[in-house]
Amino acid sequence: MKALTELFSKLVDKIRGVEYIDEATLQEIAREIQRTLLKADVPLDLVKTFTDNAVKRIREEKPPAGIPPREYLIYVLYEELVKLMGGEQPAEFKPTKKPYIVLLLGVEGSGKTTTSAKLARYLMKRGYKVGMVETDTIRPAAFDQLKQLAEKIGAPFYGERDGKDAVEIARRGVTNLKGVDVLIIDTAGRHRNEEALLQEVKAIYDAVNPDEVVLVVDATVGKLAAAQAEAFMKYLPIHTVIITKMDSTARGGGALAAVAKTGARVKFIGVGEDVEELEPFNPRKFVARLLGMGDLDALLEKIKAVFEEEEVLEEIESGRLDLLTFKKQIDSLMKLGPLSKVFQLLPGGLAAKISEEQIELSQKNLKKWRAILSSMTMEELKNPDILNASRIRRIALGAGVTPKDVKEMLTVYENLKKMSKTLKRQMRLRMAR
Numbered sequence: 288m289k290a291l292t293e294l295f296s297k298l299v300d301k302i303r304g305v306e307y308i309d310e311a312t313l314q315e316i317a318r319e320i321q322r323t324l325l326k327a328d329v330p331l332d333l334v335k336t337f338t339d340n341a342v343k344r345i346r347e348e349k350p351p352a353g354i355p356p357r358e359y360l361i362y363v364l365y366e367e368l369v370k371l372m373g374g375e376q377p378a379e380f381k382p383t384k385k386p387y388i389v390l391l392l393g394v395e396g397s398g399k400t401t402t403s404a405k406l407a408r409y410l411m412k413r414g415y416k417v418g419m420v421e422t423d424t425i426r427p428a429a430f431d432q433l434k435q436l437a438e439k440i441g442a443p444f445y446g447e448r449d450g451k452d453a454v455e456i457a458r459r460g461v462t463n464l465k466g467v468d469v470l471i472i473d474t475a476g477r478h479r480n481e482e483a484l485l486q487e488v489k490a491i492y493d494a495v496n497p498d499e500v501v502l503v504v505d506a507t508v509g510k511l512a513a514a515q516a517e518a519f520m521k522y523l524p525i526h527t528v529i530i531t532k533m534d535s536t537a538r539g540g541g542a543l544a545a546v547a548k549t550g551a552r553v554k555f556i557g558v559g560e561d562v563e564e565l566e567p568f569n570p571r572k573f574v575a576r577l578l579g580m581g582d583l584d585a586l587l588e589k590i591k592a593v594f595e596e597e598e599v600l601e602e603i604e605s606g607r608l609d610l611l612t613f614k615k616q617i618d619s620l621m622k623l624g625p626l627s628k629v630f631q632l633l634p635g636g637l638a639a640k641i642s643e644e645q646i647e648l649s650q651k652n653l654k655k656w657r658a659i660l661s662s663m664t665m666e667e668l669k670n671p672d673i674l675n676a677s678r679i680r681r682i683a684l685g686a687g688v689t690p691k692d693v694k695e696m697l698t699v700y701e702n703l704k705k706m707s708k709t710l711k712r713q714m715r716l717r718m719a720r
């Protein structure tokens with residue numbers, strides 16, 4: 288991951304470094320995006336459409352208020368990269384019957400045997416009983432390799448050291464390890480053109496009728512991963528792809544993009560030689576990490592909050608600042624953390640009117656207010672005017688506070704309502720900008 292992460296963090300640093308985004312800067316950033324993707328070995332046609340799309344969005348979309356254009360640019364980059372790497376939904380690995388038979392295949396040295404053990408370990412940690420079968424009769428050491436890994440993680444193993452017939456070994460493996468939840472069958476390495484070996488995999492497939500066929504691809508092949516996947520797909524259905532050695536090359540980015548384009552789903556990535564070093568592949572989390580997770584999280588939250596804030600402002604403008612709106616606003620504030628940050632997002636004039644003490648006080652009060660508002664009926668939230676002494680007593684009791692607390696909150700609400708006139712004007716000014 289290191290090489291790829293470094294590549295993208297350089298890009299992000301570059302974008303963060305720009306003062307403002309004019310056409311020349313945008314062109315420069317577009318070229319930088321292209322260079323980065325090409326270095327990650329993303330196929331040229333994908334690089335081109337990616338960059339065109341991103342630039343178009345940056346030109347046409349207005350960043351929400353309070354979000355600097357360059358931050359919004361990173362957000363657009365993030366969203367587009369998620370699409371490039373396989374989209375929104377992470378594909379889950381879920382055994383649906385017992386035994387669930389998994390067949391691993393891939394070219395020579397791609398990491399099949401190691402990945403068999405990693406996948407077994409992953410599933411065992413989640414409570415599955417997993418058995419492993421070695422069918423490699425080509426490389427003499429393969430039997431020992433998987434057997435040792437099986438012993439290391441404590442999984443039942445079947446193999447035949449001097450076996451000659453991979454199909455028969457697979458069959459006997461299935462019979463011998465019947466009691467497990469998941470059965471992982473490792474196969475011999477093969478080059479794409481070795482017709483005989485591909486035929487053998489197909490014969491194993493026909494013999495054991497696996498529930499999931501997993502193609503193991505080495506990240507260092509980069510964009511060629513697509514051709515590899517397609518070659519195998521001619522012989523048998525590929526349900527899942529695992530990309531190994533993501534830790535050792537930036538080309539893994541290209542491999543992911545290329546595989547995504549074939550329509551195959553990447554479910555895991557291998558990030559090291561150890562049996563623990565297998566990660567479920569989640570495009571969102573993966574891209575977030577590429578771009579510097581911490582920062583990005585904060586930015587995504589901020590953008591969401593601004594959109595929510597704008598919704599509330601719209602309600603205020605339409606003259607509906609009732610307690611329900613007030614409650615929504617408090618809910619969205621509570622999701623955001625430090626209030627001082629939030630107030631910075633408010634229209635300038637308004638933010639200046641709010642003192643540090645007020646901010647601190649509000650922070651403390653938010654929880655209390657939310658409890659109070661949650662004790663109100665919908666009728667009360669929509670018509671605060673009906674709140675009389677006896678209703679206030681009931682609400683205080685429900686929220687575990689004093690009637691004085693309820694009245695205090697109502698005062699704040701009334702003030703806010705008065706302020707909403709200013710807010711309206713501020714908002715129009717901002718919209719006009």
Ligand SMILES: Nc1nc2c(ncn2[C@@H]2O[C@H](COP(=O)(O)OP(=O)(O)OP(=O)(O)O)[C@@H](O)[C@H]2O)c(=O)[nH]1
Nearest residue numbers: 395396397398399400401476531532557558559560
């Ligand atoms: N750095 C790194 N190395 C890996 C990863 N996965 C596998 N390897 C290494 O890649 C080499 C080949 O792995 P194997 O599991 O033997 O590959 P194979 O596909 O079974 O190989 P054949 O059976 O010979 O075709 C070994 O040295 C592994 O340790 C990974 O995610 N990261």
Ligand SMILES: [Mg+2]
Nearest residue numbers: 399400429476
């Ligand atoms: Mg092997």
